[in-house]
Amino acid sequence: MSYKIRLLKDRLSANVFLVLSLFSILTVVLIGYGLYYKSSPILQQDTLWHLLSSTEWKPFKNEFGFFSYIVGSLAVTGIAIIIALPLSLLCAIYIAEYAPYRIRQILVPLIDLLSGIPPVVYGVWGVLTIVPYIGDHIAPHFVDYSSGYCVLAGGIVLAVMVFPLIVSILLEVFDTVPKELKEASLSLGATEWETTRKVVLKKSIPGIIAATVLGISRAIGETLAVLMVCGNLPMIPHSLFDSVYPLPALIANNYGDMMSIPMYESALMLSALILFVIIFIFNAISRLILYRIENRS
Amino acid sequence: MQLRRRIESGFFKTLMILATLIIAGSLLMILYTIASKGMQSLTWDIISKVPEGGYYIGKGGGILNAIIGSLYISIGATVLGLAISIPIVLYVNIYAKRNSWLANITRLTFDVLFGIPSIVYGAFGFTIMVYFGLRASLLAGIITVTLLVIPILARAIDEVIRLAPTELSDATYALGATRWETSLIFLRQAIPGIITAILLSFGRAIGDAATVLFTAGYTDSIPTSLGQPTATLPLAIFFQLSSPIEEVQNRAYAAALILTFIVLIISLSAKYFSKKLSKHKI
Numbered sequence: 001m002s003y004k005i006r007l008l009k010d011r012l013s014a015n016v017f018l019v020l021s022l023f024s025i026l027t028v029v030l031i032g033y034g035l036y037y038k039s040s041p042i043l044q045q046d047t048l049w050h051l052l053s054s055t056e057w058k059p060f061k062n063e064f065g066f067f068s069y070i071v072g073s074l075a076v077t078g079i080a081i082i083i084a085l086p087l088s089l090l091c092a093i094y095i096a097e098y099a100p101y102r103i104r105q106i107l108v109p110l111i112d113l114l115s116g117i118p119p120v121v122y123g124v125w126g127v128l129t130i131v132p133y134i135g136d137h138i139a140p141h142f143v144d145y146s147s148g149y150c151v152l153a154g155g156i157v158l159a160v161m162v163f164p165l166i167v168s169i170l171l172e173v174f175d176t177v178p179k180e181l182k183e184a185s186l187s188l189g190a191t192e193w194e195t196t197r198k199v200v201l202k203k204s205i206p207g208i209i210a211a212t213v214l215g216i217s218r219a220i221g222e223t224l225a226v227l228m229v230c231g232n233l234p235m236i237p238h239s240l241f242d243s244v245y246p247l248p249a250l251i252a253n254n255y256g257d258m259m260s261i262p263m264y265e266s267a268l269m270l271s272a273l274i275l276f277v278i279i280f281i282f283n284a285i286s287r288l289i290l291y292r293i294e295n296r297s
Numbered sequence: 298m299q300l301r302r303r304i305e306s307g308f309f310k311t312l313m314i315l316a317t318l319i320i321a322g323s324l325l326m327i328l329y330t331i332a333s334k335g336m337q338s339l340t341w342d343i344i345s346k347v348p349e350g351g352y353y354i355g356k357g358g359g360i361l362n363a364i365i366g367s368l369y370i371s372i373g374a375t376v377l378g379l380a381i382s383i384p385i386v387l388y389v390n391i392y393a394k395r396n397s398w399l400a401n402i403t404r405l406t407f408d409v410l411f412g413i414p415s416i417v418y419g420a421f422g423f424t425i426m427v428y429f430g431l432r433a434s435l436l437a438g439i440i441t442v443t444l445l446v447i448p449i450l451a452r453a454i455d456e457v458i459r460l461a462p463t464e465l466s467d468a469t470y471a472l473g474a475t476r477w478e479t480s481l482i483f484l485r486q487a488i489p490g491i492i493t494a495i496l497l498s499f500g501r502a503i504g505d506a507a508t509v510l511f512t513a514g515y516t517d518s519i520p521t522s523l524g525q526p527t528a529t530l531p532l533a534i535f536f537q538l539s540s541p542i543e544e545v546q547n548r549a550y551a552a553a554l555i556l557t558f559i560v561l562i563i564s565l566s567a568k569y570f571s572k573k574l575s576k577h578k579i
Contacts, residue, residue: 010475017388021399024385024447025406031413031421038424090309090316098313107321109568114324116564117557118504120531124538124553125327128334160323167320193306214412221414223507224535248416248507255423255511272420276413283412287405 032276039270042263051270057234064267066274068234072151072244075237076226077219079155084162084219085212091163092170097196108171115164123228126157131229139241146241149231154244157225162215169214169290173207174200176293207293210286217282221275223248247271328557335554338547344555348517353537355544360552363533365519367556369435370509370529371502374442375450375495381443382451383491387480390458391466404455411448415507418445423511436523438513445508446498453497457490458483489571496567500560506531530556 042051042064054065095107135148177200185195201208231243232253251268342359349358389400422441431437461483469479484491506529514526515536530552537549 006475006478010477013384013477013480014388014392017384017392020381021385021388021393021403024381024451025402027444028406028410031417034421034424035417087316087319090313091320094310094313094317098310099317107317110321110324112568113561113564114320114327116500116504116560117324117327118506118531118560120504120506120534121327121331121553121557121560124534124550125330127538128330128550129326160327163320163323191302191306193309194302196309217412218414221412221416223414223416224531228535228538248414251416251420252507252510269420269424272417276417279413279417280409283409284405287408291405 028280032273032280035269035273035276039266039273042266042270045263055234055236059261059264059267062263064263064270066247066271068236069245069247069250069271070274071236072230072234073220073246073248075151075244076154076158076230076246077216079151079240080158080162080219081212081216083155083159084166084215087159088163088166088170088211088215089208092167092174093196093200095167096171096174097200098192111164111167114160115168119161119222119225120228122157122161123225126153126225126229130156134241143239143241147231147243149229149243150241151230151237151244152240154226154230154246155240157229158219158222161222161225162218165218166211166215169211170204170208173204173211173290173293176207176296177203206289210289210293213282213286217279217286221248221279223252227252247275331550331553331557334550335552335557337550339551339554343548343551347519352517353540353542353545355542360528360530360533360548360555362517362519363528363530363552364555366435366513366527367503367530369520370438370442370513370527371499373435373439374446374502375498377439377443378446378450378498379491379495382447382454383484386451386454386458387483389455391480391483392476407448407451407455411452415445415505419508419511422508426512432524433512433514433526434524435513435520435527438509438527438529439523441508441512442502442505445505446502449498449501450494453494454487454491457487461486489573493567493571496563496570500563500567503563504531504556504560506535530559 045062046064051064051066052070053067054063055067056063056065057068095104099107130153131148133148134150134153135146138152139146139148139150181199181203182195185199186192190198226246227249230246230249232245232249233243234245234250235242237244251271254264254268340359342357344359344364345361346357346359347362348360349356352358385403389403393400418441422437422444425431425440426433426437465482465486466479469482474482509527509529509532513529513532515528515532516526517528520527534549534552534556537545537552540546540549
């Protein structure tokens with residue numbers, strides 16, 4: 001008789017596990033729907049285009065224009081990627097193709113460790129070192145006055161935060177380049193660098209794009225670290241040393257007092273929805289690229 | 298020509314080493330900054346006491362409330378996350394057919410959810426909280442952070458179980474085991490991976506601020522029930538740093554040092570466990 005109990009257990013667990021799996025897929029839909037539901041009041045009041053393109057942010061007059069916040073997010077993220085991509089690319093090539101085994105054994109865990117540090121600690125570090133350095137030493141060469149809490153500070157802190165993510169994905173991508181191709185290139189007399197550039201990098205272009213897009217979506221959604229170093233003034237930056245107010249910082253900073261103005265909550269939820277949609281699309285595309293690379297190897 | 302090629306090769310190698318030094322150096326610089334600033338104001342009181350009256354204008358006390366609160370939330374979220382993610386991983390790897398539509402979609406879902414920023418989870422958690430009429434509390438914090446750590450747990454455990462040899466399941470099925478019994482065998486195989494996953498999730502949970510910002514609240518006492526608001530370490534750092542009083546700011550550095558120390562210990566033990574325990578795998 002006991003086989004009946006065993007089969008029952010098997011079938012029961014199958015059903016429970018299936019429901020949990022389906023529910024996990026549903027979470028994505030639920031998050032999207034929940035945020036949309038909450039932001040629908042403001043979408044009914046204004047058109048999406050007007051909300052995205054207007055710079056007027058006057059919650060007390062029911063005016064919500066996200067343009068300067070979006071520009072703030074893009075500026076900080078852009079700088080972070082301009083700094084992080086070349087450095088991560090060079091570092092990943094070094095680790096994958098050049099570094100002796102022992103150095104690789106030290107570098108990879110070190111970079112993993114970097115990815116474990118909490119955002120708030122990056123923020124503290126930014127406030128203690130990057131912000132005063134920019135305010136005292138770099139900015140005075142270019143502009144009359146800057147507090148140091150600026151686009152550049154946000155970009156640098158974010159760049160350091162996305163290093164480990166980009167490097168670790170690139171390492172996986174470079175690993176999938178067939179060894180035979182490299183050996184063929186080297187045996188034809190190409191130097192190590194020529195092999196890297198014409199074989200490894202060329203073969204890895206989709207992977208590099210995927211890693212970059214993942215880096216962008218990590219940077220654009222990062223909240224606390226940028227909140228601490230960007231200055232949080234809603235304006236269109238004219239130089240690297242102007243303050244900006246990225247979208248995530250807007251949400252985090254205003255959550256407490258938004259309850260008094262009904263439309264305010266809706267506006268903040270809309271910013272969360274914008275972030276969610278952008279990051280969802282970026283992530284899905286880059287993961288699909290990475291799956292294809294993985295299957296090819 | 299030969300010389301030009303060699304110079305180019307050398308030039309780029311130098312650049313690579315330079316880039317690697319910058320990246321590794323930035324980690325060491327962060328650790329150095331936090332350690333040197335934090336050590337100056339780290340006292341036993343900060344670790345062992347809750348804030349006393351006038352704490353936020355520089356009087357006595359510590360951040361024990363935030364340390365304990367963070368531990369509660371991280372442990373709660375990790376346990377809850379395990380209870381949800383292990384069954385899903387088992388379903389995808391053992392119950393569902395290899396490379397089935399459902400398995401692929403589930404993997405993609407977790408990879409995408411992994412990239413969703415914590416502020417979005419925070420905002421979503423807040424909407425659920427309001428929907429069910431919950432106040433900012435330990436429970437709401439745990440639920441929101443659970444959403445954040447499920448993808449981390451599921452991806453890490455999936456990676457180990459997927460790598461287990463197919464001969465293992467061939468063998469269990471040949472002996473007449475059901476899928477449920479096969480799952481238990483696979484779980485046993487995956488223990489090192491599960492421990493690493495737990496530590497990863499714990500490290501992420503304890504360091505995250507944007508999820509608990511709206512959902513867990515903040516309080517000066519240690520919570521005694523799930524319904525009470527809870528202080529967390531990252532928020533303790535954040536709030537104290539924004540104070541204009543220097544003494545309070547210094548305590549933020551000490552708190553940052555405590556948090557970094559906890560996270561580093563967790564990362565290092567995750568490395569240690571995954572290396573040590575994987576020796577005994579089939």
